[in-house]
Amino acid sequence: MSTDRIRVLASVVGGLALGACGGGGSGSAAAYPPATGTGGLVTAFGTSGVVSVDPSTGDDELIAVLSDGTDLYLIGYDESPGAGNFQWRIEKRSLATGALVNAFGTAGVIVSNPSAADDSPWGAVHDGTNLYVVGFDEVNGAGDSRWRIEKRTLATGALVAAFGTSGVVTADFSTLDDQAMAVVQDGTNLYIAGYDYSPGFGDWQWRVEKRTLAAGALVTGFNTTGVRTSNPSGADDEALHLVQDGTNLYVVGFDEVAGAGDPGWRIEAYAMGNGAVVGGFGTTGVVSANPSAGPDSALHAALIGGDLFVGGYDEVAGGGDSRFRLEKRSTTSGALIAGFGTAGVVVVNPSTGQEFAGAFTDGTRLYLGGSDSSPWAGGGNFEWRLDRRSPTTGGLVSAFGAGGILWSNPSGRDDEPFDLLIDATHLYAAGYDEVPGVGDFRWRLEKRTK
DSSP states (O other): OOOOSHHHHHHHHTOOOOOOOOOSSTTOOTTSOOOSSBOOBOTTTTBTTEEEEOOSSSOOEEEEEEEOSSEEEEEEEEOTTOTTOOEEEEEEEETTTOOBOTTTTBTTEEEEOOSSSOOEEEEEEEOSSEEEEEEEEOTTOTTOOEEEEEEEETTTOOBOTTTTBTTEEEEOOSSSOOEEEEEEEOSSEEEEEEEEOTTOTTOOEEEEEEEETTTOOBOTTSTTTSEEEEOOSSSOOEEEEEEEOSSEEEEEEEEOTTOTTOOEEEEEEEETTTOOBOTTTTBTTEEEEOOSSSOOEEEEEEEETTEEEEEEEEOTTOTTOOEEEEEEEETTTOOBOTTTTBTTEEEEOOSSSOOEEEEEESSSOEEEEEEEOTTOTTSOOOEEEEEEEOTTTOOBOTTBTBTTEEEEOSSSSOOEEEEEEEOSSEEEEEEEEOTTOTTOOEEEEEEEEO
């Protein structure tokens, strides 16, 4: 599997992440207006509102961003060890200015390169004291990725020795691709979603684990083993993201029940305590939808009150023309909520190329963020896009950006966001741009008013 978040998650499905967005006219073509309302860059942060980092002349991509209220933690990978050798990279930066915090790691940066092949984090969470980062490494050989979980202190970034083995938990379920994609925590335990290849070649399955924050041990009261697996088809089924409401877990991704090459949206609900399926949710704890005969996938979810918002894409417009898809569903029944968009669904198709997005929130506001290929013009040119939408109707909130939308196309090549952090006053959009040159991706972090 490739190692981008939103768009690259989608390529797995047949087209991509895992996630998000920013934008607002910085380098955009004239057709894409800058912010006229909220959403403007905060110029005191980084350089005119943007932090850029280019550790190598290859692939360097910022996957996730989170905050402890004082500082930011940036999670991603870089290719500085050499071509074809991605390494984990974690940075700690000031929430106010974007400057590196020197007490963390080495001058604000930690790198971890377990293997000479591709190693990448996919998601992270913190508990106020420690940082938990999940992803994969290829210690067992190229093409045999395994789950990897690291626990580090927020203060210095040092590994916490009591967790797993010297601060690291690894698990290899097959001799092929096994990857942890996303993580949440409840103050006592971690819940990790991803996939493994243990059913056999060409047959990925969903995997959700519950582990203790303290030691990383599996919690056997969760489905008797600490693990839930789900293998709805004999082809590719992948869990890509999860959220929790204190009672239940909602896991989103795709399955290929309709047939190989025709992935559809899949949402599963489990009780956080014992891992039992939530029987009233969908059909025996599962909601599935297959809008088109091409690739469709849920990518990133968010909770507002008792409602579940799921962002992703579908290919209803035709082969190679994926479009944003945003669904609003009841957390109780999984049913679409009719007053939102059209029968519970908002779709947006900015171009005849590829669009991929996720749903994000601060608990009140709703954002649909990802990349679109509107500036494509016959070549590789993805841009960042962020919509603010009403959680009630799905309509654009016109006070944000230009009529509810922000765009950002820094390079005229491939620029893509993967994650969005929203605090009390600002948005932090994380991803990459190709400003250094073709094939040389660099980390990009934007700070904007919300």
